[in-house]
Amino acid sequence: MNLEELRTRLGTTRPAPVVRESAASPEAIPGGMLEQTNRGPCLVVETTRGHEEEHGSHQFMALRGLRPFRIGGVLAGIGQDGPHLERVAYLDTETTGLGYGAGVQVFMVGIGSAEPDGFRVRQFVLRHPGEEPALLLALSEYLSGFDILVSYNGRAFDWPLLENRLILNRVPPLEAQPVHLDLLYLARRLWRARLESCGMSTVEQAILGVDRGSKDVPGYVIPSLYFQFVRTGSLGLLRRILHHNLYDILSLAVLTAHVERVLADPWGGTVSHAVDFYSLGRLYNALGEVDGAVACFETALSHDLPPSIRDEAVLRLAMIEKRRSNWQMALPLFESILDRSQFERIACVELAKYHEHVAREFGPAMQLTDRALRADGRLDRWPGTDRMELLHRKRRLSGRVGNVTPGPSPPS
Amino acid sequence: MNAEQLINQLLEEPDFAASVTAYRALPARDGRYVGFPQALDQRLVDALERRGIHQLYSHQAEAIQHALSGRNPVIVTPTASGKTLCYNVPVVSSIMANSANRALYLFPTKALAQDQLAELQVLVESLGIELRSHTYDGDTPADARRAIRQAGHIVITNPDMLHTAILPHHTRWVRLFENLRYVVIDELHTYRGVFGSHVANVIRRLRRICNFYGSNPQFICCSATIANPAQLASNLIEGDVELVDQNGAPSGPKHVVLFNPPVVDRQLGIRRSAVLTARGIARSFINNGIQSIIFGRTRTAVEILLTYLRADAPDHRRDSIRGYRGGYLPQERRAIERGLRDGTVRAVVSTNALELGIDIGGLDACVLTGYPGTIASAWQQIGRAGRTSASSVAVLVASSTPLDQYVITHPEYIFDSSPETGLINADNLHILLSQIKCAAFELPFRDGDNFGRTDSTASFLEYLTEAGLLHRVQDSWHWMSESFPAEEISLRSASTDNVVIVDYERPTQVIGEIDRLSAPTWVHDEAIYLHGGVQYQVERLDLEEKKAYVRRVDVDYYTDAELAVKVNVLEVMGSDGQARSHGEVSVTYLPTIFKKIKFDSHENVGWGKIHLPEDTMHTRAYWLWLPTEVSERLPLKEVEVGLAGLANVLANLAPLYLMCDPRDLRVWPEVKAPFTGAPTIFLYDSIPGGIGFSTRLYDMHETLLRGAGDLVARCECAQGCPSCVGPQFDGAATSAKLQALRLLDVLLTARPLAVAS
Structure with a gap:
């Protein structure tokens, strides 16, 4: 069966031929060059931003000699002592689709790095899918000069996809895998409470003050722009994608510097929003850095906060103080959220525990347990607020209340 | 009383005996045994011995020998003849020899995979070696998936999962594909028609991937009895196969009875209902404590029988009678x-869902309510009753349909003729196009690559390039689209989407599900949906949300929906220019009304309209x-009656000649079809794209019509009956039987017939 017969049987007609522009020549793209590999040429587009140049509210200067140790520490990827971990690469890819299927290609890989003359971005570009082995070889070669890889969702997406492509093109994997820091994880921790999304476009605007202007294209149209570029050879389309990818990398790099400074000293002027201190408090608390957590929660609470966040900050602070047996601090905090419907149950439970186990005042403990049982229990994620547990507490307390039990003996 | 004694007693009752059209006592068969092949690891032999297996059945040894020698065996033996060992032994043995080796097991359903x-x-436990086997399907938790991909020795899955996931x-499966030694395809006979044609292409894709990673697996196939297992397997895997069909397993004696319910109205040709008859026979089995399985033709029949048998049973037995069908x-x-298996369930009423190799042990008795449509299915179902030494009984109760009546009055058809042919057409245009998309997504095609044995691969690639899905560069064709083709293509039918059935009075309760194509006739608004013997009424069918909202009711009827069908000819691919053609058509279905039918009396007690959109399918037809x-010289009424009658005969007879499942073929008569401008009967493949049934019918036109004439002429009825031209009603102005015979005569002689005065 030939093509003509196939068309007839499928009831379609011959489509209009694609008009091709001249082949994408590297010279036509500023910074473009062809890198030769033993599996063919790969287009590389290089852009350098001077140290003094600005990206949003930051200068690229901030990236000179930056070692994201604190980020690494939080992400538990590297310890605090990593003098050999010098070279940081910022990575972002453009792909022909979402998901990890074998048919999803990585057609552009941008790598940013701080260099003596400024911040340099090298973009490895597939002019057509036949150049994929060359791109992967050139990329592997280039990446071997770096120790740390910083990405935004790269651990879950870009990197596994690149691994797929290596397998598919029989290109050997990198000999030394760089340490991979995925900033998205931290961004979520830091800004989820305040921002609608933690996508790069939202974060760069809200946190870095970056405005891409009208030239930029939204991420979801990129695959179709690329397909059009491959079919028509139109360089205009490619430039728009290059621009988008460049900005993603510039923002990623600057964001890395920003987060590193935030983690180094939240009070150093880098955090301007009270909600962010609350998020930092939660982050430090999760890392077990209790003093830092307390300080952050206290800073957050000394400013205006949305009511639900305020209450949650109070509760979390109270929990820390309780764990440190600092009841003087913890009790008023728990009491202050007793009337908040969302927190009533947990506050009652915690106060009841105090009265039962610390103060040994079973009457009040019983009253608080009853109140907890009446309270709205939707916030069940707190341990100890389960209805069964409350009923168990109540049974135990009613035994104790019935007996003559001494309260704490007054100091004589 | 055991099953054998009971059937002997029944056969002595004159009323029962009068309705028996055939009785065969199949003798007990001794097993044929062979020692373990030399090549097997002694640890494996020891483990089998510990499980009480001291020798192999001859067919097992033969199959294992083929597999160990690098060939592709196809094992065809009855239910419960130890087929599993035929593949588990060579697979486990190869992994014991080299723990890098991998195997992939394919079962048509998740349930079989679990089993x-x-x-x-x-x-494996009795071997005490480290051999990891896992099921990989929609239910596998995400965190377990990574481990299975990396380290699973044997991955047990289904073709759909292989296709999409x-x-x-x-x-992500490099280890599997680099080291794949064996692919096991069980229930081979289920891979026919559209499903089989898709699966053949999935296997082409599997071979491409294996080739990429440098492996070249062997295939081990197991099948129920069909006419052409070796051919089907060879078409499916596109390779040479070795047929193993000499069963070496022992079996106890089996009594098979063909039972034709008595005629209760000779004028109308009405026989006693098969369901009510099966109810009576099953009841005597159940009451005598004989563990039984009762097969129904449809889900409705299963639910109705279940309701009856529960009602008939004494209180203490009621809970041990269960229903079983897709949707549970x-x-x-x-x-x-x-x-x-453990004997606490004493009777099960099932659709053909229990026909497959799900392990339920052997039962004592089996009742088939209606001929299941194919010889292969009939023997699969009969095989559910059977013990290795004790005797068992199977009773086939015929319904009034022409097919059942033909089979029940021609016992040699069941006992002596060859079973059905498994037909696939891997090169079905639509299927192939879909599958080449999936293949191109997985690996780029290169110039000169062929997709399996397809010879026009390059045309398809060019076509997909024009359609903007592929991009050709140098000598390769690359996927260039955001879409994920495998997710958009279902192997089973036009759609795999299921409609979920929700009891809205208990909002969290999903009580079952039904495939999208059946939903309009099964769970339309106001339909009575039976599930587990409980009646539900459908309040609302939401096809967009794919949900049917039902509530429990207690009524004395069930519902039966009707479809209006329209056939448009798209292209004539062959014609004699006078009386027959075949080609491509589009068929449009529109559910129209439903009837309310009373339990027990089965009388029509009301009806309602169905308001649902129409569905369209492109397929092949013969007309x-x-x-x-x-026709212009005959009164319209006579043509209409004759045509409907003839359509009824053909609908039932054609599958017999094709040896296909009756559901794969549909018939539609039109008194004046727009395309021919004449009274026309269309017979079309009920599968998008067609599988080739209608083309074969075109070739056997005359044989088919002669067979139809023979069946109608020989039928005992006066004016026509459900067993030939279809049910006739009192006071019909003309005899459908006579009209159908007259049309047949015209068609066969291709000369004008003298018009009756």
Whole structure:
């Protein structure tokens, strides 16, 4: 069966031929060059931003000699002592689709790095899918000069996809895998409470003050722009994608510097929003850095906060103080959220525990347990607020209340 | 009383005996045994011996020998003849020899996969080696998936999962594909028609991927009895196969009875209902404590029988009578299977869902309510009753349809003729196009690559390039689209989407599900949906949300929906220019009304309209028409009655000649079809794209019509009956039987017939 017969049987007609522009020549793209590999040429587009140049509210200067140790520490990827971990690469890819299927290609890989003359971005570009082995070889070669890889969702997406492509093109994997820091994880921790999304476009605007202007294209149209570029050879389309990818990398790099400074000293002027201190408090608390957590929660609470966040900050602070047996601090905090419907149950439970186990005042403990049982229990994620547990507490307390039990003996 | 004694007693009752058209006592068969092949690891032999297996059945040894020698065996033996061992032994043995080796097991359903996993794990445990086998399907938790991809020795899955989850993500399965030694395809006979044609292409894709990673697996196939297992397997895997069909397993004596319910109205040709007859026979089995399985033709029949048998049973037996069919949730099915094995379930009423190799042990008795449509299915179902030494009984109760009546009055058809042919057409245009998309997504094609044995691969690639899905560069064709083709293509039918059935009075309760194509006739608004013997009324069918909202009711009727069908000819691909053609058509279905039918009396007690959109399918058809110079001289009414009658005969007879499942073929008569301008009967493949049934019918036109004439002429009825031209009603102005015979005569002689005065 030939093509003509196939068309007839499928009831379609011959489509209009694609008009091709001249082949994408590297010279036509500023910074473009062809890198030769033993599996063919790969287009590389290089852009350098001077140290003094600005990206949003930051200068690229901030990236000179930056070692994201604190980020690494939080992400538990590297310890605090990593003098050999010098070279940081910022990575972002453009792909022909979402998901990890074998048919999803990585057609552009941008790598940013701080260099003596400024911040340099090298973009490895597939002019057509036949150049994929060359791109992967050139990329592997280039990446071997770096120790740390910083990405935004790269651990879950870009990197596994690149691994797929290596397998598919029989290109050997990198000999030394760089340490991979995925900033998205931290961004979520830091800004989820305040921002609608933690996508790069939202974060760069809200946190870095970056405005891409009208030239930029939204991420979801990129695959179709690329397909059009491959079919028509139109360089205009490619430039728009290059621009988008460049900005993603510039923002990623600057964001890395920003987060590193935030983690180094939240009070150093880098955090301007009270909600962010609350998020930092939660982050430090999760890392077990209790003093830092307390300080952050206290800073957050000394400013205006949305009511639900305020209450949650109070509760979390109270929990820390309780764990440190600092009841003087913890009790008023728990009491202050007793009337908040969302927190009533947990506050009652915690106060009841105090009265039962610390103060040994079973009457009040019983009253608080009853109140907890009446309270709205939707916030069940707190341990100890389960209805069964409350009923168990109540049974135990009613035994104790019935007996003559001494309260704490007054100091004589 | 055991099953044998009971059937002997029944055969002595004159009323019962009068309705028996055939009785065969199949003798007990001794097993034929062979020692373990030399090449087997002694540890494996020891483990089998510990499980009480001291020798192999001859067919097992033969199959294992083929597999160990690098060939592709196809094992065809009855239910419960130890087929599993035929593949587990060579697979486990190869992994014991080299722990890098991998195997892939394909079962048509998730339930069968679970069953096999359990069996495999018992064997592996007794071996005490590290051999990891896992099921990989929609229910596998995400965190377990990574481990399975990396380290699973035997991955047990289904073709759908291979199609959407494994092949398109092959880079995650490098270890499997680099080391794949064996692919096991069980229940081979289910891979026919559209499903089989898709699966053949999935296997082409599998081979491409294996080739990429440097492996070249052997295939081990197991099948129920069909006419052409070796051919089907060879078409499916596109390779040479070795047929193993000499069963060496022993079996107890089996009594098979063909039972034709008595005629209750000779004038109308009405026989006693098969359901009510089966109810009576099953009741005597159940009351005598004989563990039984009762097969129904449809889900409705199963639910009705279940309702009856529960009502008939004494209180203490009621809960041990269970229903089983697609649409029951997995936990419920597992519990019933366990109950059958351990004997707590005494009777199960099932659709053909229990025909497959799900392990329920052997039962004592089996009742088939209606001929299941194919010889292969009939023997699969009969095989459910059977013990290795004790005797068992199977009774086939015929319904009034022409097919059933033909089979029940021609016992040699069941006992002596060859079973059905498994037909696939891997090169069905639509299927192939879809599958080449999936293949191109997985790996770029290169110039000169062929997709399996397709010779026009390059045309398809060019076509997909024009359609903007592929991009050609240098000598390769690359996927260039955001879409994920495997997810958009279902192997089973036009759509895999299921409609979920929700009891809205218990909002969290999903009581079952039904495939999208059946939903309009099964769960339309106001339909009575029977599930587990409980009646529900459908309040609302939401096809967009894919949900049917039902509530429990207690009524004395069930519902039966009707479809209006329109056939448009798209392209004539062959014609004799006078009376027959075949070609491509589009068929439009529109559910119209439903009837309310009373339990027990089965009388029509009301009806309602169905308001749902129409569905369209492109397929292949064969059509025959009357010359207009004849039809114009006949009264319209007579043509109409004759045509409907003839359509009824053909609908039932054609599958017999094709040896296909009746559901794969549909018939539609039109008194004046727009395309021919004449009275026309269309017979079309009920599968998008067609499988080739109608083309074969076109070739056997005359044989088919002669057979139809013979059946109608020989029928005992006066004016026509459900067993030939279809049910006739009192006071019909003309005899359908006579009209159908007259049309047949015109069609066969192709000359104008003298018009009756």
